[in-house]
Amino acid sequence: xxxxxxxxxxxxxxKAKPFANKDYQYxxxxxxxxxxxxxxxxxxxxxxxxxxxxxxxxxxxxxxGKGGQWKKVTNIKPDLVYDKTKARREVYYKxxxxxxxxxxxxxxxxxxxxxxxxxxxxxxxQWSKKNWLIKNQTDLKHFLPQIKTRLAVLKPLADSGGxxxxxxxxxxxxxxxxxxxxxxxxxxxxxxxxVPGVSYHMHDLRLVFVNNKYIYSYIREPNQGSYLANLAQxxxxxxxxxxxxxxxxxxxxxxxxxxxxxxxxRIYAIDFMFDEKKQPWIVELNSMPGLYFTxxxxxxxxxxxxxxxxxxx
Numbered sequence: 158x159x160x161x162x163x164x165x166x167x168x169x170x171x172k173a174k175p176f177a178n179k180d181y182q183y184x185x186x187x188x189x190x191x192x193x194x195x196x197x198x199x200x201x202x203x204x205x206x207x208x209x210x211x212x213x214x215x216x217x218x219x220x221x222g223k224g225g226q227w228k229k230v231t232n233i234k235p236d237l238v239y240d241k242t243k244a245r246r247e248v249y250y251k252x253x254x255x256x257x258x259x260x261x262x263x264x265x266x267x268x269x270x271x272x273x274x275x276x277x278x279x280x281x282x283q284w285s286k287k288n289w290l291i292k293n294q295t296d297l298k299h300f301l302p303q304i305k306t307r308l309a310v311l312k313p314l315a316d317s318g319g320x321x322x323x324x325x326x327x328x329x330x331x332x333x334x335x336x337x338x339x340x341x342x343x344x345x346x347x348x349x350x351x352v353p354g355v356s357y358h359m360h361d362l363r364l365v366f367v368n369n370k371y372i373y374s375y376i377r378e379p380n381q382g383s384y385l386a387n388l389a390q391x392x393x394x395x396x397x398x399x400x401x402x403x404x405x406x407x408x409x410x411x412x413x414x415x416x417x418x419x420x421x422x423r424i425y426a427i428d429f430m431f432d433e434k435k436q437p438w439i440v441e442l443n444s445m446p447g448l449y450f451t452x453x454x455x456x457x458x459x460x461x462x463x464x465x466x467x468x469x470x
Contacts, residue, residue, distance in 0.1 A: 162235035244315035308345035
């Protein structure tokens with residue numbers, strides 16, 4: 158039976174539970190059970206549980222199957238590591254050491270490219286708003302005249318889920334911006350006109366791919382009074398059928414897939430916004446679209462899981 162390890166972030170093994178959120182736990186249990194029926198044993202471990210001398214995972218969780226329980230196991234040598242860690246320099250270094258002995262999905266070079274917002278904006282300048290790298294108040298003051306919109310956006314280089322994003326009035330940003338680490342400064346994209354033929358509200362639109370294959374897509378709309386549409390920030394999710402996606406996305410998707418074709422297999426998402434002129438822009442790319450599915454996404458859950466099974470095999 159093939160062994161696949163899902164790798165996640167920091168966790169104290171003595172206090173560890175497989176999941177704090179029951180909804181996440183259900184999705185993973187469903188997925189692990191499906192894998193087991195296809196002769197794949199799934200594991201779940203923190204990179205901190207890796208023994209860098211013996212080159213194995215000292216601890217991990219497994220799920221015993223439908224109606225079963227989560228169980229602690231020891232001394233695992235997986236056939237494949239499915240990377241679900243956060244984008245942190247310390248973590249990249251640790252993963253490099255693990256990769257000397259075990260193959261990774263996604264490829265670590267692909268993950269580093271995709272998760273760096275500055276890099277992806279430079280890779281796709283035609284489809285991305287220009288960014289200015291801000292490391293301190295002096296940089297902010299120097300580049301602020303480049304901002305032509307009433308609102309300005311500060312984004313951390315690698316955080317996901319809307320964490321750390323600051324959307325402030327240009328006139329107040331020097332006074333209110335919280336720095337302390339590198340940020341990207343960019344013009345605000347007014348997405349309030351919606352996605353052509355799909356939505357009439359402020360949004361972002363996520364498309365999920367396995368290699369060149371489109372899997373599914375959804376719109377996230379922020380709560381009233383908020384600009385952040387991420388589900389972690391309280392956003393609302395709406396599934397978008399493939400035949401409803403605007404044709405204007407096609408050349409962008411083709412270019413992104415062509416750029417990354419050297420990385421195979423690859424699992425990733427593209428997040429878009431449409432401005433007031435209905436022009437799509439890449440907001441960011443994500444190398445680790447979630448395995449958790451909301452009730453609205455459940456019809457697409459099995460499609461994604463089956464595609465992952467083929468990649469694992």
